[in-house]
Amino acid sequence: MLYALCFLLFMIGLYCAVVKKNLVKIVIGLAIMEYAVNLFLIMLGYRVGGTAPIIGRGDVATGVDRLAARFVNNAVDPLPQALVLTSIVISLGSLALLISICIRIYDRYGTFDITEIRRLKG
Amino acid sequence: MSRVLPAFVVVPLVVAFILPVFGKKGKVWATLVANMVTISLLALAVACVGKTGIYEVGNWSSRVGIVLVLDGLASLMLLAVNVVAAAAMLFSVRYMEQYTAKPKYLSLFLLMVAGMNGVVITGDIFNLYVFLEIASIASYALVGFGCEHEELEASFKYMVLGSVASSLILLGIALVYGNTGALNMAYTARAIQGSGVNAGLAFAMSLFIAGFGLKAALVPFHAWLPDAHPSAPAPISAMLSGVLIKALGVYALSRLIFNVFGVSIPVGWVLIALGVLSMVVGVFLAVGQWDFKRLLAYHSISQMGYVVLGIGLGALILAKGGNPLWASLAILGGLFHLVNHAVFKSLLFLTSGSVEMATGTRQLKQMGGLVERMPYTRAACTIASAAIAGVPPFNGFWSKLILVIAAVQAGFFGLAAVTVVVSLVTLLSFLKVQRYVFLGELPEALRNTHETGGSMVTAMLFLASLCLLMSLLVLVPSLRVAVLQPAVDALVEGVNHSIRVANL
Numbered sequence: 252m253l254y255a256l257c258f259l260l261f262m263i264g265l266y267c268a269v270v271k272k273n274l275v276k277i278v279i280g281l282a283i284m285e286y287a288v289n290l291f292l293i294m295l296g297y298r299v300g301g302t303a304p305i306i307g308r309g310d311v312a313t314g315v316d317r318l319a320a321r322f323v324n325n326a327v328d329p330l331p332q333a334l335v336l337t338s339i340v341i342s343l344g345s346l347a348l349l350i351s352i353c354i355r356i357y358d359r360y361g362t363f364d365i366t367e368i369r370r371l372k373g
Numbered sequence: 374m375s376r377v378l379p380a381f382v383v384v385p386l387v388v389a390f391i392l393p394v395f396g397k398k399g400k401v402w403a404t405l406v407a408n409m410v411t412i413s414l415l416a417l418a419v420a421c422v423g424k425t426g427i428y429e430v431g432n433w434s435s436r437v438g439i440v441l442v443l444d445g446l447a448s449l450m451l452l453a454v455n456v457v458a459a460a461a462m463l464f465s466v467r468y469m470e471q472y473t474a475k476p477k478y479l480s481l482f483l484l485m486v487a488g489m490n491g492v493v494i495t496g497d498i499f500n501l502y503v504f505l506e507i508a509s510i511a512s513y514a515l516v517g518f519g520c521e522h523e524e525l526e527a528s529f530k531y532m533v534l535g536s537v538a539s540s541l542i543l544l545g546i547a548l549v550y551g552n553t554g555a556l557n558m559a560y561t562a563r564a565i566q567g568s569g570v571n572a573g574l575a576f577a578m579s580l581f582i583a584g585f586g587l588k589a590a591l592v593p594f595h596a597w598l599p600d601a602h603p604s605a606p607a608p609i610s611a612m613l614s615g616v617l618i619k620a621l622g623v624y625a626l627s628r629l630i631f632n633v634f635g636v637s638i639p640v641g642w643v644l645i646a647l648g649v650l651s652m653v654v655g656v657f658l659a660v661g662q663w664d665f666k667r668l669l670a671y672h673s674i675s676q677m678g679y680v681v682l683g684i685g686l687g688a689l690i691l692a693k694g695g696n697p698l699w700a701s702l703a704i705l706g707g708l709f710h711l712v713n714h715a716v717f718k719s720l721l722f723l724t725s726g727s728v729e730m731a732t733g734t735r736q737l738k739q740m741g742g743l744v745e746r747m748p749y750t751r752a753a754c755t756i757a758s759a760a761i762a763g764v765p766p767f768n769g770f771w772s773k774l775i776l777v778i779a780a781v782q783a784g785f786f787g788l789a790a791v792t793v794v795v796s797l798v799t800l801l802s803f804l805k806v807q808r809y810v811f812l813g814e815l816p817e818a819l820r821n822t823h824e825t826g827g828s829m830v831t832a833m834l835f836l837a838s839l840c841l842l843m844s845l846l847v848l849v850p851s852l853r854v855a856v857l858q859p860a861v862d863a864l865v866e867g868v869n870h871s872i873r874v875a876n877l
Binding site: 261264265268274277281284285287288291292295330331334337338341344345348349352353355356359360368369370 | 499502503506509510513514517520521522523525526528529532533536537539540543544547550551556
């Protein structure tokens with residue numbers, strides 16, 4: 252169910268990027284797509300009632316076997332969080348470039364409307 | 374040998390961040406350093422031919438860490454990427470004098486090279502995405518480098534479609550991780566082999582085909598390429614058409630299909646359909662073009678169709694359990710055409726840049742009679758045109774011949790016929806280029822044009838001689854066994870290949 256909602260968010264972003272005529276709205280659509288994918292990655296590692304995948308000094312007192320069992324049963328998967336951090340940084344870079352190109356286009360053409368920015372054809 | 378693998382990424386990456394420091398006064402030094410980097414990477418790539426190995430980044434074991442993998446296919450792709458990078462960089466020495474901010478250009482160029490090398494050698498799916506984005510973002514910026522109306526428009530269009538492709542690929546990667554619990558290609562391959570391809574993985578596969586198809590500009594996804602490639606500076610057009618669409622698109626896709634997911638009949642048919650569509654649509658759109666670089670860009674789509682057709686044919690034969698000999702012949706044709714296209718298409722873009730620099734125009738109708746004014750450019754352009762049209766004895770002829778033989782032997786006579794017809798239309802289109810650019814009357818406005826200088830001619834002649842010499846790769850058995858065959862075997866061996874190389 253949650254995954255379906257996440258996919259819906261992705262499709263909203265795709266719709267926005269494909270249909271909208273305004274450069275900034277297209278960029279917003281792309282950002283929504285990226286958020287949807289990030290959300291999906293985080294949900295992959297989510298666990299109801301999970302704990303942080305960290306073993307503190309105090310935990311060792313409970314005994315290694317019980318500790319390991321509790322860790323396997325409760326800890327959330329840390330890998331997707333690392334992936335999402337990376338992907339957020341990457342999308343920050345591409346978003347910054349997209350916006351700066353939008354600004355340059357506005358300087359040249361004086362509009363954000365893609366129907367008026369059509370010099371290339373064929 | 375695997376110890377030098379990180380150098381393919383680290384060296385260009387580090388130098389890329391040092392170069393902008395040079396500023397305007399250090400332009401000469403920046404150019405020199407950048408050229409040294411690309412040439413030493415080329416030497417390193419030559420040294421890696423025929424070697425296999427694995428490098429565990431940061432000494433983390435492959436279970437948890439990232440691995441870099443060198444195998445037959447990776448070393449072939451490294452060779453292609455770095456040959457074209459060295460030639461394009463040499464060409465830029467003089468060509469990029471027309472633009473301001475040359476050190477920034479060199480820096481972006483090296484970032485793109487780092488990203489492509491990374492995509493080729495990585496053995497980790499998420500790491501593949503990271504390098505893919507490095508190369509893509511650098512290429513978006515390079516397409517818009519001129520900052521004029523057309524360049525910005527093309528760059529924006531390219532970026533929007535490129536970002537959609539990246540999101541699709543990342544969603545696919547997330548699905549693969551969710552279904553297999555691993556990101557390392559070998560572990561993923563083993564998990565998929567054990568469980569079979571379920572609905573989630575099949576969905577991931579279709580996302581990958583769409584995402585990497587967008588990056589490779591296969592026909593339903595090709596809209597950005599004819600705008601983006603001509604708008605970039607000529608050496609960048611050469612890099613984009615020559616290697617970027619291959620390393621980021623076809624290489625990554627075939628690596629995932631063959632070595633991670635395993636081939637299946639529907640995927641084989643999808644690849645063949647995409648290949649044939651690209652071949653036919655690309656070439657017919659190209660024939661009507663009068664802009665030199667735009668014409669070349671449409672031919673890139675068409676020639677990528679050949680590569681995908683060869684690989685798809687191999688996948689189909691393997692999945693149907695047909696004769697593996699014909700499968701490996703088809704894949705050989707596809708991969709050989711991939712490296713050939715890297716060389717002759719980048720050469721064609723370099724000659725178009727040389728002509729554009731000398732005459733100031735890209736319109737074929739405004740040129741003519743340049744044969745005496747620009748003899749070297751003319752010679753290079755003629756060789757490359759003959760190679761792309763499949764005229765013997767140049768390299769393009771042999772790869773197309775292999776593809777036709779493989780198609781006939783596997784019983785696909787229709788595909789063989791399409792291949793030959795598209796090749797003839799390509800020849801027609803390049804006869805037009807020769808006729809309008811180099812033969813005919815010299816227009817009054819172009820009386821004073823002259824050959825472009827040293828580094829540009831050197832780069833063109835280097836690639837032109839490769840067009841001829843690369844025929845030896847397939848004609849001389851010992852060279853074929855050393856260079857091409859390991860790459861073909863890596864794909865034919867399929868899922869077991871990545872597991873074997875990783876020593877699981």
